Amino acid sequence: MKFLDPRLFRYSRSSRGFISVVVALALLTTLLTLLQAFTITSVVVDAFQKEKSWVNLQPQIRNLAFIFGLRALIAFFGDSLTRKIGAKIRVELRTQLFNQALSQGTELNLKFGYGKLSLIATRGIAALEPYFNKFMPQLFIALIVPFIVGVTITLKDLASGLIILGTIPLIPIFGILIGKYTSEAMAKKWRTMGILSSYVVDLFAGLLTLKVYGRSKHQKNRIKEVGNQYRVETMKVLKISFLSSLVLELIATLSVALIAVWIGLRLVSGNISLSDGLLVLLLAPEVYWPIRQVSAQFHASAEGLESSREIFEVLEMKPQSKGHRNTLNRLREIRWDSLIIEYPNRAPIQIPRGSAKSGEITLLVGQSGSGKTSLINTLMGLVNPIKGKVWINNINSAYPLHEFDNDFWLSQISWVSQTPHFPHGTIAEIF
Template structure:
């Protein structure tokens, strides 16, 4: 589970500008944080060590107030930019996902329930990923580095302490990330099963009521829902444990730094202003990393959804340019289809003449629906040939432009959904 998937920049142009703005905001935020700590250390030192009045430090107080205001404004801008970018990126991905579903055989591999889940809730789950996690990730990448350099410049020993302690965080992050990836994947699989089962249940509710099997299916639906709840709780447990681990590391690191500063203040080897500057700034090194961990778990559903969406978007789309019109015959031979966990499906050779009424008959599992999916262009992972003959010659179905091909077809599914209209109006639509 990678924090930022490189495929994001390939499928959404909006993400590139968003990345640049996020890095810029993080850099400005780091500069303001350093300025804030320096001003606080200066003011406290002047008041308690130099016995100066606050009134005589009016200019420093005004600048400090402006820094606080600037950080608040920067936080607002960051949230607004992230929200707009998230909406734009999700719109791009949803449009591309729907287009790829109709231009490939993804529907035959994943099923309508999972695809509808990805196109709706899956894409929506990307909002915390883009709006919260990505901005925080850039902050965690930029702020600790800049702040750490500032601390090391003022006090080398404190900089060494930061380097030694902060190195533990990526190690814990890798271990926790692996557990999170596995748990989130299982959670998403259970959600896909729940979605598919619910869709099948709704589609066949009339038949179930007719044969008195609705109560048994309701019990089964509850069991599937409990499985999803159990997987969700596992993800939450990992999230709380990871947050606790990072909190302990950060707290101990700042405490260690505070002890070393206190001892050196007693010995007089460090000034009060430098010690305060380092002590006030030290938590800012660990805070962004702790926050990115929290946002990572909040966005874990979006990360898993993004992985599945990118898998579909990476499905190769053939780009045939062959067109055909005035179809006279469709024939196929040596058609073989492989299914996972099943024997190869062999479809007997046959042909369909234009203007004739043809019946495709056979026992359950003989390949009737599979053949229809192939002829509609929704299934391409088959061996054999499907030849389409027209007035302008013959061409393989695989080489045809699928958009042009489907414009010449009409199809009524096995389980049609009747609308509140006459049959003539439905056929017109």
Template sequence: MVEKRLNQEGLKFKGYLIELALASLISGGLVIAQAYFLAYIVNGAFLAKKGLKELWPYFLALFLIITLRFTAGYFGEKVGTRLSAKVTGSLRERLLLKISALGTKLLLPEKTGELLTLVLEGVENLEVYYARYLPQLISAGIIPLMILVVVLTHDLISGIIMLLTAPLIPVFMMLIGSFAEKLAQKQWVTLSRLSGRFFELLQGIADLKAFGQSKNQVEELKKSGIAFRDATMEVLRVAFLSALMLEILATISTAMVAVEVGLRLLYGKMEFIVAFFTLLLAPEYYLPLRNLGSSFHSGRTAMASSHKLWEVLDQKENKVFVNKRSITWNSPPEIIFQEISHSFSPGKEVLKKINLTIKPYEKVALIGPSGAGKSTLVKLLLGLERPARGEILINEVPLYELSEQDWYGQVSYLSQSPFIFPGTIAENIALGKKDAGLEEIKRAAILARAHPFIAALPEGYNTVIGEGGRGLSVGERQRIALARVFLKDAKIVILDEPTAGLDYKTEEILEKVIKKLAENRTVIMIAHRLSTVYQADKIVLLNQGEVAGIGRHEELFQENQFYRQLLKAYRGEV
């Protein structure tokens, strides 16, 4: 009936739980007081023949009690809502930080759409657990117990009947609990698959259209939708049937109390005021249990979606930056890769004992066939992964002892396909420096040769662009990304062949921009173009995760056969 870890999260905000318990205690006391005053008024008016003059204080007290009971109920709901907002906000923040910390370790095996569903829908499902299910669970543990104690002190027989019948409701909930949780888990899995497929369909719609597969994928999406519909209908079917059974159990239990009280009253074995007081308390006794039953399936849905949440949160982070050693450099630092080995899966090394020194201001080109380990080496330097063995030294200090914030403040990275976020062009360039003013942004755009096309737009730097840079050409997106790099003005720049896939004219423009960018900086390039290779101060030739050669173009061309073969491949001769 409860999920231990969800409750542990709630316990982090004990103040709200104490408030919920107090609200339940006050509500329980007011329920008993309301029943007593109502029984007294009815008994006084019809049997004791008391007039309005004698009873009006009791009417006033009853009105105040009903008002206070409504207020206590409203207060409890508000506290539950605040508790829900606090816990889900905390969990969503932790989940996003965990996803960020895990990086490719999580993003590679998981579908993006399913992760989005977890962050949004999955965490949102927990709101009902804290806003409704947990407060009702607290009420069901306090109010019936208070009423039972009062009834036992006034009427032992009715109290025993209540004591024996009340457990039937939670026992029934526990009996259907495991079955209901399996259905809720199935519903969550089908929802995740549907969301993942839909997201992929949106991302790849252009390619699907080009290959004539869009209709087939729509059919697959429809199948996922039908699977989710069927899973949801199964959950609802069980929810409605179990709710009906709970209502029947509560009604029969109340009827049993009413029958035995009525018979004893008929034969004069019980006073009217006690009988009426007991009858008024009987439905109130079962009400919290019925309310708990009505939100039981919502609670189970929350528990089902929490399983995936814990699965992600419990993954061990491969922490890269373990210390916070703060260092500021006035010039680019020396970078040393010392016996670096790395693997993404056991027994399959992608880097093997890499030894490499990059001097300040050097222009280094990493070249090699696909799968040689170029991108992995860059990921390690960026601090996205920690090598399995070996160390990266920055001015003789291990990279992982540095402050993460300080290191990323010194490094800029430009990929082949830089991501352009939804927003204005100015906002996208300012990603390199959040507090940059418009004049700084313009200067960076001028250096990146992006200013002319931006100025030609109707709204200039305030032009809103779509996700992924929709509305811009590939070359324009690259220039915006280069403007970010200029704006950041980092000491180390890492480029993943930013001119790949561009036409000759745009490529020529960007090469000039990159040449300007390389001034007074250390530049590390993953190179696929001969022009990039020729310009490098140092070429690092990688093959199957190992260094196959280091030197300038002329040296390697004379001495390294593998390098000559690679150049032929780059020229298209092989």
């Protein structure tokens, strides 16, 4: 699972500004963290070791208060700004999803289904909020702050720097291992949610038929079964999240404790100064804290990471190639070879050769799932078979269907849905 999908920059212009903002916030956070630690160290050393008076300490205390206030302001305005840009990115992605659905609605429905598409456009987009508002800013802070602070600690005390160098890789290593299971669990949860969504949409579509045959009550147990499966998958994700938090907190706590004990022993023996020891103690938690936070935010935004993959899969779906032919003297016959039609996660559908002549009634007979609807979609040019061709017989010649412009071909035929209905309004308004 990618923390930052490069496809985001392709589909959202606001994402570039978003990255610039979070990088700037990370650098400011690093600078203020160092200034805060140096100022606190200076106040404590001057007060207890140099025994300076309150009056002499006031300028440093004012500086410290200013730094605290500045950190709070940057955190507040930074959070507000990332929320606004994140909301703008979600609007851009949702707009492109709708445009994609308008231009390739049939192809998208055949590949994903109405339920999955509605899930992506609603819950999927909404799940990006914690990803942009929390995870992304914290990710860049975790990339910048620990490195700069760790270098500062090493320059002040090599032994503490070596301890950090030996322990800090454990956090991302365990984070990646646990994140792998989180990614798999979240993908399974998202698939279950998609199944539930598609099932509910199909149930509503066929509710009238189920009512007529008295089978509507039997669907209650099926909905309960799928809903319970979704609950189980959600609890698995939460269990992994709590486990990862425990492991990462334990590593970070023990690492800081090890540094503190080592500094304490050397302070007693006089091998390190109070200012250097205190500075290292103040900065050590700042090395581990951002990484612990990004792990916590990762689990909070894992659904957004998974949904972004689904969103980009929809946006990257290319339209079927259009032909250039836009003339047809007279349609005499549509015939097709032995066709093989393939859908995702389904066995290929094989359709025997056949034909339909103009002016005659052709009846398609077959069991449910044998390919009747798929053949109609193929004859309309909405589905391309992976094997075989559809031929359009003119008066004196025959042309493959894929050579015709889609809009032109659809203007030459009429089609009535399996579930026809009149829209609202009078007959005159409709026609």
